[in-house]
């Protein structure tokens with residue numbers, strides 16, 4: 001995602017940033033940041049504005065657990081001034097390259113910072129990488145990237161920090177609305193069933209039980225026994241909706257639905273959720289805030305709670321969240 005096409009060069013301007021007048025006489029080249037996933041790259045590109053270039057390697061509908069770097073990715077990583085990745089083994093196939101780059105430039109694993117780890121578990125042993133599912137956790141993670149960018153590019157540090165504060169405020173607003181909406185789900189249907197276990201932090205934050213067919217990585221397939229156990233749970237708890245994910249085959253979710261139907265318990269697909277990738281670049285669903293709005297609106301409405309048909313940003317197509 002190339003956010004700024006503005007060429008680097010000599011410029012001198014008075015720029016209004018968050019009410020502060022900043023005189024810049026920057027002569028340095030624009031910094032070039034490469035992020036692995038769009039959940040990092042897109043917010044960072046908003047925060048960087050036109051002062052730095054931010055691209056992400058993994059696009060719409062692509063599973064980061066399985067993603068292998070292309071030659072062009074490696075070229076981008078080699079040329080980057082700074083690399084930002086999630087960590088906690090999400091980008092399992094990239095670790096060798098990231099480790100090789102680390103002595104030469106800032107390589108920041110935002111989910112592996114001590115601040116984020118302290119918020120994951122008390123004993124620090126959990127390795128669930130899906131930190132973006134909790135906006136408060138994710139803001140803490142993104143802050144590490146913003147701090148690193150500010151250190152890399154001191155003339156623009158105030159600009160980045162001011163934009164970051166504004167962005168994190170928007171994340172907080174969406175989170176508060178999400179809390180209220182999830183609280184409207186009838187307790188009996190407050191179970192989120194998904195294809196792989198990406199929603200643990202989401203469930204913890206919003207008070208939903210989370211069940212998944214595959215584990216926290218998609219690297220190993222779910223066995224028949226696991227599906228049978230979940231079918232038992234669907235029937236026993238009278239769960240009526242399960243969710244597919246944009247980055248995971250629908251095969252196992254369909255097997256789950258068929259298994260429940262065979263036992264005279266009707267289950268429907270509650271909608272498609274963005275677990276490990278976001279929507280198309282350049283659209284609302286391709287933004288972190290839009291992706292989260294879609295997920296929360298889809299989940300709340302499908303589980304019988306109250307959320308606006310077009311989402312909290314009033315930008316979702318009704319068909320996206322109506323089942």
Ligand SMILES: [Zn+2]
Nearest residue numbers: 198216217276
């Ligand atoms: Zn995942």
